[in-house]
Amino acid sequence: MGHRAGFNLIFYGFSLLLMFLGHCQGSNVGICYGRNADDLPTPNKVAQLVQLHNIKYLRIYDSNIQVLKAFANTGVELMIGIPNSDLLPFAQFQSNVDTWLRNSILPYYPAAKITYITVGAEVTESPHNVSALVVPAMNNVLTGLKKAGLHKKIKVSSTHSLGVLSRSFPPSAGAFSSDFAFFLKPLLEFLAENQSPFMINIYPYYAYRESPSNVSLDYALFESSSEVIDPNTGLLYTNMFDAQIDALYFALMALNFRTIRVMVTETGWPSKGSPKETAATPDNAQTYNTNLIRHVINNTGTPARPGEELDVYIFSLFNENRKPGLDSERNWGLFYPDQTSVYNLDFTGRSAVDMTSQANMTGSNGTDWCIASSKATDMDLQNALDWACSSGNVDCTAIQPSQPCFEPDTLVSHASYAFNSYFQQNGATDVACGFGGNGVKVSQDPSYDNCVYATVVGKNKTTSSSNTTAMSSTSSSSSSAIGVSAGLLILAFVSCFFKIS
Template sequence: MARWRAAAFAAFLFLLLAVHCRGGKTGICYGRNADDLPSPDKVARLVQQQSIKYVRIYDTNIDVIRAFANTSVELMVGVPNADLLAFSQYQSNVDTWLKNSVLPYYPATAITHITVGAEITESPVNVSALVVPAMRNVLAALKKAGLHKKITISSTHSLGILSRSFPPSAGAFNSSYAHFLKPMLEFLVENQAPFMVDLYPYYAYQNSPSNVSLNYALFSPQSQGVIDPNTGLVYTNMFDAQVDSIFFALMALNFKTLKIMITETGWPNKGAAKETGATPDNAQTYNTNLIRHVVNDSGTPAKPGEEIDVYIFSLFNENRKPGIESERNWGLFSPDQSAIYSLDWTGRGNVDIMTGGNITGSNGTWCVASTNVSETALQNALNWACGPGDVDCSAIQPSQPCYQPDTLISHASYAFNMYYQKKGATDVACSFGGAGVRTTKDPSYDACFYLDSEKIINTNSTPPPAPSASSPSLPGLCFTLLLPVLPIVIASGFL
C-alpha cells in the first residue's frame, strides 16, 4: 500500500509539473520568398542547432516537410489564400491535398497546426467568405484520417481586423468582417483552436514615432508606459497593448475563453534611410525581450501570468519580397546561414539595453515600487505578487521585520523584489504592469533585508537530502510551484 501511495503521489506531482512548467512557446517563421536560401535539409539542421522547437511555414511544400522528419520540431503548415476557392468548393480537393501533402510524412514530421488562409483581410482579392467553408472541409478530411484531435486548424489575421485597438480595453473588430468572423470564432471554440494574429509594434513606431516611443516598442525598462483610462491598467510595452486589444475585442463578442496565439511578430534588422528604427541592435533587443516575456509567462496587464505562444518573423532575410527596404530584412540569418545577431532561445539570459551586453543575475539591482502609479495599480500588483505570483509575503505582516513602515509602497517594494530576484532579475520580472522599477541602491533597512541574486544563491546552496525509496525525486526547476498544493494532496488521501 505504501508503494502504491508513493507511486500515486509521484504521478500526481508529475502532472502538476506538466501543468505549471510548460510555459509559453517561442517559434520561428520560415518564409521562402527568396532565390538564394539554403536547401530545406540545411535549414532543418540550422533550426536544430539553434534549439528551435517550433517552425511555421506558409504552405505544404513537400521538400520542407520531409526535411523536418524525425527532428522533433513541431511544424505549422499553411493553406495559401490562392487555394481557398478550391478548398471551399469541393471536399475531394481537400482530401486529395491531405493524402498527398500531409499523410505520407506524418507523424515522422510533427505537423501540429494548419493555417487556412493568411491575413485574409489584407488580401487584394476578397476571399473572406471562403475561409470558414475551407476550414470545415479541412476538418472533415482530418476526421477521416483520425487526426482532428492531433492537428489544430485556424487562420491568421493582421491587427487590421480591428476597427479600434487603443486604448486596449476599447479593442473592437471591424463590423464589416462580421459575416465571416463570427462563424470562424464559433469554429475555433468548438474545436479548441487558438485565434491567430500577427502583431508588429515596429510598424506602429515607424508610422508614428512622435506618438510611440522606441522604448515602448522594444519592451525597454525605461519606457514610461501608457495607462488605459478605462481600466487603469498600465502598459509598459506595445506588444502587450496589442495582445490585450485583441482580448478585449474577443471579450466584447463573448469569446473571452479563446486562446490567442501570435503567429508573426519581430523587428527588421535593416531599412531605408527613413526607417531609422530598423537596425540589428533593435531587432536583437525586441526579440530577446519578447522571448523572455514569453518564457517567463509574464502575460499581459489584462491577463497576468497567462502563457502565450509566439512565432518570430523571420528565419532568413528574403530578397524577393516587394515593398520598402525593411520588408526584405526581417531575418535572424543571412542566406549563407551566418547570424545577423544572436538570440537566447531559452529566455534565461538578459540583454542590458543600456549597454547591449549579456548579463545574468541581478548584478546589484533590485526591484521596488514606482511612485508614479496610482494606489489602485500598486495594490493590484501587490495582491498579484503575494497571490498568483507565489511570493512569500510573511515578512511584511504585522510584527515581522519588513512590516514597518506600514505603507503600501514599502510593502509592494518588498514583494516586487522577492518576485524579481526569484525570476532571474530580468527587467520583465520587474514590470508589474508599470508598477515596478529597477534600482541599483539596496533598499534594505534595519532588520529588513532585500534579497539579491547572491543572497538567493547562498540561501539555496545547501543540497537537498537524497530521496528515499518512498520519497520520489522531483525536478528542482519547478519545485517551488508545488509547495502551495501539497496540503491539497495530503487532504485528498495520497499520504
C-alpha cells in the same frame, strides 16, 4: 575578432539554453521559417540543424513536399499553411481538400509531425476578397482530418493581422471591425467549438513607423520607463505588444468569446530598412526580440491577463530577398542566407546584449582546459563530438587510430580532446565550453603521455604538441562555423521555450 566574439556570445546562449532543456514550461517561443528568397539553405540543411539539437517547433507557410520530407523523422512539430491562392478550391469542394491531404500531408504524417494547419494568411489585407472563403475552407480541412482520424491531433485555424480590429486603443476598447463581421463570427464559433487558437500577427514596429509622434520607440521596444494608462480599466501598459494583445482579448470578450486563447504567429523587428525607416537597425531588432523573449518565457502575461501563457513565433529565420516593398520587408531575418547571424541575441531573456562590449570579450589565455562531463549521455557526447569535428572546425586528427590521442578509445576521452580544441580556438572563454552543458572547465592539464591538450598562445590560434599545425581557421570557415552554430542556437531555443501540450 568580431566574428570570434559574436560566435562566443552565440555559443553562450546555446549552452545555457540546453542546460535548461529539462526544466522548460510555460509560454512558448518559436520561429517562422519563411522561404520567399532565391538564396536560402536547402530544407535538408535546415532540417539537419534542427535535428542535431532536438528542436521541435517551426512555422512554415505552405505544405512544400521537400520541406516535409526534410523534416520527416526529426521530431520537429510543424505549423503548415494553406496559401490564400488555394482558398477558393478548398472552400468549393471537399474533394480538393481530400486530394491535398492524400497527396501532400498523409504520406508524410506522422513522420512529419504536423500540429497546426493555418487556412489563409491575413485575408483582410489581401487585395482579393477572399475572406468569405476562409471558414468554408477551414470546415473542409477539418472534415478531411476527421476522415483521416487526425482532427484531434492537428488543430485548424487562420492567421490575421491587427487590421481585423477597428479599434485597439485603449486596449479595453478593442473591437473587431464590422467590415469583417460576416466571416469573423463563424470563424470565432469554429475556433471556440474546436478549441483552436486565434492566431494574430503583432508588429509594434509598424505602429511606430507609421506614427512616431504618437508611439515612442522605447514603448515599442519594451524599453519604456513610463506607463500608459487605460482610462477605462486603470491597467498600466509599459509596452505596445501587451497593449495590442489585450486589445484582441477585449475584442473577443466583447463578443462573448472568452475561452479562445490567443497565439502570436508572427512578431519581430527588421534590422535594415529604407532611408526613412530609421528604426530598422540591428540594435533595435536585437533589443525588441531579446526583450520579447524575456517577456514571454517569464510568463509575464499581459495587464489584462497576468501570468497567462502566450505562444509566440518570431519572424523570421532568414532574410528573404524576394519579398516586395520597402527594404525592411527583406530584412526581418535573424540570419543571413549563408547562416551567419545578423545580430546577437540574449536568448536567456535576462537582458539586452551590448554588442560592443561583447565583441571585446576575452578568454583565460590558456590557464584552463575544457573536457567532457562524465555525466553526459553517450548520445549527447557523440552529437557534440561530431559537431566539433565538422561544423566546429576542430582538427580531430589526433583522436584517429594510431594517433597520439586515440587511446583510450572512449567517447569521453575523444570528446574531451575535441571540446578543449574548440574551447581554445575560440578564446578559452567560459562560453566556449558549454556544449549544451556537456563541457566542463578544469584548471588541471588533462594532457597525458604523448597526447598534449591545446592551450591558447594567441588571440587567433592555439597550439598542441600532438598536432603542430595551427588550429586557426580561415575567415570563410569561421563565418561558416558562426553561421552553423548560430542557426543551431536560434533553433535550439525553440525546443526549450516550447512546452509539449
